[in-house]
Amino acid sequence: MADAIKAFGPYAAVLAALVTGLILGLQARISRRAQLRERKQELLASAYEVSIQYAEMAYAVRRRRADAAAEERVRLSEQLREIQARLTWHEAWVRFEAPEVGAAYDELVTHTRTVAGRSMKDAWLSPPAADDAAMVIPTSVVDLRALADVRERYMAAVEAHLRPQGRLRRLLSHAPRFRPALPPSPAPAPPTAGTAPGTPGGPGDGTP
Numbered sequence: 001m002a003d004a005i006k007a008f009g010p011y012a013a014v015l016a017a018l019v020t021g022l023i024l025g026l027q028a029r030i031s032r033r034a035q036l037r038e039r040k041q042e043l044l045a046s047a048y049e050v051s052i053q054y055a056e057m058a059y060a061v062r063r064r065r066a067d068a069a070a071e072e073r074v075r076l077s078e079q080l081r082e083i084q085a086r087l088t089w090h091e092a093w094v095r096f097e098a099p100e101v102g103a104a105y106d107e108l109v110t111h112t113r114t115v116a117g118r119s120m121k122d123a124w125l126s127p128p129a130a131d132d133a134a135m136v137i138p139t140s141v142v143d144l145r146a147l148a149d150v151r152e153r154y155m156a157a158v159e160a161h162l163r164p165q166g167r168l169r170r171l172l173s174h175a176p177r178f179r180p181a182l183p184p185s186p187a188p189a190p191p192t193a194g195t196a197p198g199t200p201g202g203p204g205d206g207t208p
Contacts, residue, residue: 112147115147
């Protein structure tokens, strides 16, 4: 036993180095996956946030200053331009990163632009807020409740994408399916002795 341990001695350091390298590599992989997951969560949350910012512009336009109409038009138009650019960027990123989430985000952006865009148009055609009472905007004036369902669908798609079982389900859905091989066809029975091919009862006679 002592001789075996002594003979193994030179390899102990190599084995220890291999085990240490394996552990460090595994830790680095886990850390990298956690960082990627955190980055994806932040960007998907940012995509949702910018859709909220677009919808909130309907309130911002109605609450614009009445004593600086020209400056407010420039300020709000520039702010809306930046939000539009961020929406377009997030649409492309989400569609590339997670197609199933991208479909839900495209729906969210489309509905947000339709509902909030209509409210913004009405706001620009209405006089700006002139007093404190006008800063309180009821749902009869700006109604964004129609966006509740598409927002829920986007958040559900994000949750399904980030769940580990959701990723496993997607991997399995794209995996090649196993198809069992068909059993070999049975070999034809040899002709009976004394029966020539083509004769009644023999092979190839054409009778059932």
